[in-house]
Amino acid sequence: MDLARIEAAVREILLAVGEDPTREGLQETPARVARMYSEVFASLGKQAEEVANYKTFHVEERPEMVLVQDIPFYSMCEHHLLPFFGVISLAYVPNDRVIGLSKIPRLVDYVTKKPGMQERVTTELLAELDRLLAPAGVAVSVAARHMCMEMRGVHKTGQFTYTSKFSGQFATQEALRQEFLQQVRTHHDQL
Numbered sequence: 001m002d003l004a005r006i007e008a009a010v011r012e013i014l015l016a017v018g019e020d021p022t023r024e025g026l027q028e029t030p031a032r033v034a035r036m037y038s039e040v041f042a043s044l045g046k047q048a049e050e051v052a053n054y055k056t057f058h059v060e061e062r063p064e065m066v067l068v069q070d071i072p073f074y075s076m077c078e079h080h081l082l083p084f085f086g087v088i089s090l091a092y093v094p095n096d097r098v099i100g101l102s103k104i105p106r107l108v109d110y111v112t113k114k115p116g117m118q119e120r121v122t123t124e125l126l127a128e129l130d131r132l133l134a135p136a137g138v139a140v141s142v143a144a145r146h147m148c149m150e151m152r153g154v155h156k157t158g159q160f161t162y163t164s165k166f167s168g169q170f171a172t173q174e175a176l177r178q179e180f181l182q183q184v185r186t187h188h189d190q191l
């Protein structure tokens with residue numbers, strides 16, 4: 001990532017909005033913003049495996065369903081470069097491989113640390129789990145608040161937008177999909 005170029009661009013934006021980038025409070029701002037972007041866009045242009053090791057394990061006694069609830073995430077909308085954030089719940093029905101539970105938040109980080117959209121976070125996470133585990137099915141549910149809806153535009157505050165996406169058995173079996181959604185909803189209502 002070209003930090004010097006981000007710094008120059010941020011200084012330019014400050015001038016364009018009528019600020020004085022030489023005043024005390026703003027002197028370090030371009031450099032801070034550049035460092036922040038390198039952190040919040042850390043997975044841009046990378047493959048999942050470049051960010052973490054997603055080793056999978058063979059299991060003899062395979063669980064019927066692995067469900068992970070409410071993994072927090074923070075991302076930046078590609079339309080306004082404002083944050084959207086919330087929680088992701090996901091489930092998969094293994095074929096014969098599982099992934100370490102600590103890897104799942106890493107995978108969530110991977111799909112959210114770049115300019116994006118909630119819909120694409122949902123579909124990319126589903127695709128990565130399908131690719132890494134070749135499971136019998138995957139379910140992903142994302143609940144997020146969007147600062148571009150709350151700070152500007154329609155000014156709807158505190159509202160969650162929900163997206164979900166299913167593959168394999170979750171897509172073909174209504175009962176399994178409902179079981180997942182019911183668990184996610186019950187859990188979310190308790191938050």
Ligand SMILES: [Zn+2]
Pocket residue numbers: 077078079080081082148149
């Ligand atoms: Zn936006």
